[in-house]
Amino acid sequence: xxxxxxxxxxxxxxxxxxxxxxxxxxxxxxxxxxxxxxxxxxxxxxxxxxxxxxxxxxxxxxxxxxxxxxxxxxxxxxxxxxxxxxxxxxxxxxxxxxxxxxxxxxxxxxxxxxxxxxxxxxxxxxxxxxxxxxxxxxxxxxxxxxxxxxxxxxxxxxxxxxxxxxxxxxxxxxxxxxxxxxxxxxxxxxxxxxxxxxxxxxxxxxxxxxxxxxxxxxxxxxxxxxxxxxxxxxxxxxxxxxxxxxxxxxxxxxxxxxxxxxxxxxxxxxxxxxxxxxxxxxxxxxxxxxxxxxxxxxxxxxxxxxxxxxxxxxxxxxxxxxxxxxxxxxxxxxxxxxxxxxxxxxxxxxxxxxxxxxxxxxxxxxxxxxxxxxxxxxxxxxxxxxxxxxxxxxxxxxxxxxxxxxxxxxxxxxxxxxxxxxxxxxxxxxxxxxxxxxxxxxxxx
Numbered sequence: 001x002x003x004x005x006x007x008x009x010x011x012x013x014x015x016x017x018x019x020x021x022x023x024x025x026x027x028x029x030x031x032x033x034x035x036x037x038x039x040x041x042x043x044x045x046x047x048x049x050x051x052x053x054x055x056x057x058x059x060x061x062x063x064x065x066x067x068x069x070x071x072x073x074x075x076x077x078x079x080x081x082x083x084x085x086x087x088x089x090x091x092x093x094x095x096x097x098x099x100x101x102x103x104x105x106x107x108x109x110x111x112x113x114x115x116x117x118x119x120x121x122x123x124x125x126x127x128x129x130x131x132x133x134x135x136x137x138x139x140x141x142x143x144x145x146x147x148x149x150x151x152x153x154x155x156x157x158x159x160x161x162x163x164x165x166x167x168x169x170x171x172x173x174x175x176x177x178x179x180x181x182x183x184x185x186x187x188x189x190x191x192x193x194x195x196x197x198x199x200x201x202x203x204x205x206x207x208x209x210x211x212x213x214x215x216x217x218x219x220x221x222x223x224x225x226x227x228x229x230x231x232x233x234x235x236x237x238x239x240x241x242x243x244x245x246x247x248x249x250x251x252x253x254x255x256x257x258x259x260x261x262x263x264x265x266x267x268x269x270x271x272x273x274x275x276x277x278x279x280x281x282x283x284x285x286x287x288x289x290x291x292x293x294x295x296x297x298x299x300x301x302x303x304x305x306x307x308x309x310x311x312x313x314x315x316x317x318x319x320x321x322x323x324x325x326x327x328x329x330x331x332x333x334x335x336x337x338x339x340x341x342x343x344x345x346x347x348x349x350x351x352x353x354x355x356x357x358x359x360x361x362x363x364x365x366x367x368x369x370x371x372x373x374x375x376x377x378x379x380x381x382x383x384x385x386x387x388x389x390x391x392x393x394x395x396x397x398x399x400x401x402x403x404x405x406x407x408x409x410x411x412x413x414x415x416x417x418x419x420x421x422x423x424x425x426x427x428x429x430x431x432x433x434x435x436x437x438x439x440x441x442x443x444x445x
Contacts, residue, residue, distance in 0.1 A: 001025070002042055003415070006035050007050035008380060009392060011057065012367055014346070016392045022055065024373040027415040031369050053377040053409060054385075054395055058117025059322035060356030060365045063150075063221070063260050063281040063310025066107035066121045066136060067092065067100055070439055071315040080227050080290050087315050093160045094443040097128055097135055102435040104139030107314060109432045112145055112419055114321035115408045117374040118357070118364050119145055120281070120310070122194055122221060122260070124152030127162030130173050137181070137189050144418035144426045146187070146374060148360050150194035150221045151177055153209050155202050163200075171208045178216050187362060187372070188414060190218075197223035198243055199230050203250060210252040219256050219361060221281065222247075225269075226261035226292055244269035253278055258359060260310070262300070263293040270296060274303030279359050282351070284328040285319065286312030294336045297329065297343060308356035309348075322352045326400045345400040377410035378403065 002025045009016040012032055021035040023042060031038065038045075068088070075086035095103070104121070111119060119140075126132050133151060140147035153170040154163045165173065177191045193216075195201040195209035206222065213220035225231055225243045238246045244265060247253050255277030262280050265273070273280075282295055300307060309325040311317055326348040333343040357365030364374050380388055380395075384404040388394050411419035418425055424432075 002030070002045040003048055004038055004042060004045040005048045005050060005055060007053045007055035007377060009395060010055040010367065011396075016054065016395045018392070022367060022375075024415050027373055029367060029369055029371050029373050032367065050377050050410065052379060052381045054380055054399070055367070055375055055377055056399070057353045057365050057367050058374040058376050058411065058413065059115050059352045060308060060360065061111060061116045061119040061311055061320070061322050062258075062308035062356045062359055063283055063312055064107065064111075064119050064121050064320065065123065065313035066119075066139070067095060067103040067123070067125055068313025068315045069107040069110065069320070070095070070099065070103040070436065070443075071313075072318045074315060076318075080292065081229070083290060083316065089160055091443055092125055093127070093162055095125065095127075095439070096442070097131060099439045099442065100125060100132055101135040101139050102439050104136045105143060105427065106432055106436050107320060108140055108143040108145045109424055109427060109429070110314075111311075111320050112143060112411055112424065113408065113422070114319075114323065114405050115376040115378075115411065116320070116322055117146055117376070117411060117413045118148070118360065118362065120148040120150050120192075120221070120360055122150040122152055124154050124163050124196060126152075126154075126165055126173070130177060133173075133177055140189065142427060143424075144413050144416060146362070146364065146372070146413055147189050148362070149177065149181075149189065149191045151191050153193060153195045153205050154200050155205050156196075156200040159200060167202070167204050167208050170205065171212060174209075174212060175216075178212075178218075182216065182218070190362070192218050192221060194221040197226075197230065198234050198246070206247070206252060207250060210256065213256045219258050219279070219359075221258045221260060224259035224262055225264040226287075228264055231264045242266060242269055244272055248272060248276070261287065261292065261295065263287055263295045265296070267299060270299050270305070271303050274300070274305045279306040279308070281310045281359065282307050282329060283310045283312040283317075284325055284332050285317045288328070288332070289318065290316050294332055297333050298337060301347075306355055306359055307351050308359035309352040321405060322356075323399065323403060323405075326352045330400065345397045348400050349396060373415040374413050376408055376412070379407045379409050382407045
């Protein structure tokens with residue numbers, strides 16, 4: 001079906017414009033232009049009139065752990081290692097296949113209500129082998145969100161047994177999932193290798209993840225320098241080399257690398273990452289919640305590091321809105337540098353949309369011909385989006401700095417309306433909440 005969307009404003013070519021339309025067909029944006037011209041050119045197109053709505057690309061969440069939504073509110077306000085042991089390690093081994101599915105449905109549904117249309121889920125609960133991963137895929141398909149499964153490769157035996165695989169098993173399982181879902185023409189689901197970190201994946205596991213990424217022509221994701229203890233451990237075990245120095249020493253710092261967090265990097269590491277084409281998945285709220293510290297985005301940008309925004313898991317944030325992360329990214333950098341202009345609302349918005357799409361290697365995050373038809377409609381007739389002058393100058397600052405989630409009216413993913421007037425269409429909110437309650441009773445949290 002050919003559909004012509006006609007919103008009050010649409011974000012095209014990095015500006016909000018009136019009188020413009022977006023024509024979609026077969027899950028993709030076919031053309032943009034003036035409403036008058038598109039209506040004449042495609043008289044058969046179905047009209048979708050979005051009165052009092054701003055249309056913008058759906059946000060791209062480049063780092064999440066969906067099962068952690070079930071652990072929100074547990075072990076809050078603790079140091080990182082206490083939080084990990086008392087929330088993640090204590091409760092996650094109790095989750096069944098059904099619980100894993102429920103947690104993913106819960107996380108993806110809440111994200112969608114916050115305007116997320118693509119999520120990269122860094123998933124490391126492999127108690128049931130590839131069946132665990134398939135629960136995440138099924139949840140994404142049932143909710144209707146676009147999924148990048150960052151299939152975690154984890155072999156530190158200090159973690160719960162369900163997280164751990166040997167190198168050969170992790171590589172085989174990840175490769176089989178990639179062969180099943182990647183390159184099929186339907187990019188609603190793609191799979192990437194994700195060796196967890198230098199403290200939870202051996203050097204052999206990191207090398208295997210990197211090799212798999214090069215073999216399959218994609219990126220790999222890895223947590224790097226989130227906490228000081230990781231930096232200290234790496235330097236102690238590897239002749240004083242810091243994390244990026246050691247990763248470069250073993251040959252895995254290149255344009256296939258996406259590091260997560262990158263809080264405790266030296267200037268030389270930042271410059272090396274940029275020079276080699278590395279990318280950053282930045283999770284400002286999680287870094288604040290866990291008292292990790294503040295990633296140096298200003299120098300990352302100067303060094304040419306591509307930056308996307310992630311929420312991280314919902315028990316270390318505890319919200320899962322990329323619009324929220326835009327605000328936090330901008331404010332946190334201003335506070336840390338004492339420079340109000342170091343990261344502006346346009347920078348933050350681009351990180352949460354267009355740059356997130358580039359980081360994941362998907363044609364999403366921007367409304368333009370050829371991209372997937374993934375976008376949101378935001379109400380202009382709510383207090384948090386006002387005032388808006390005739391010029392429309394305040395729309396983007398209001399989206400980044402003041403908008404509340406109740407302003408998000410419609411969500412479209414792959415050309416399908418998945419939320420209308422604030423209500424999920426694939427699955428009902430009461431049904432999701434009932435799933436959550438069932439799991440809470442079963443795990444005894």
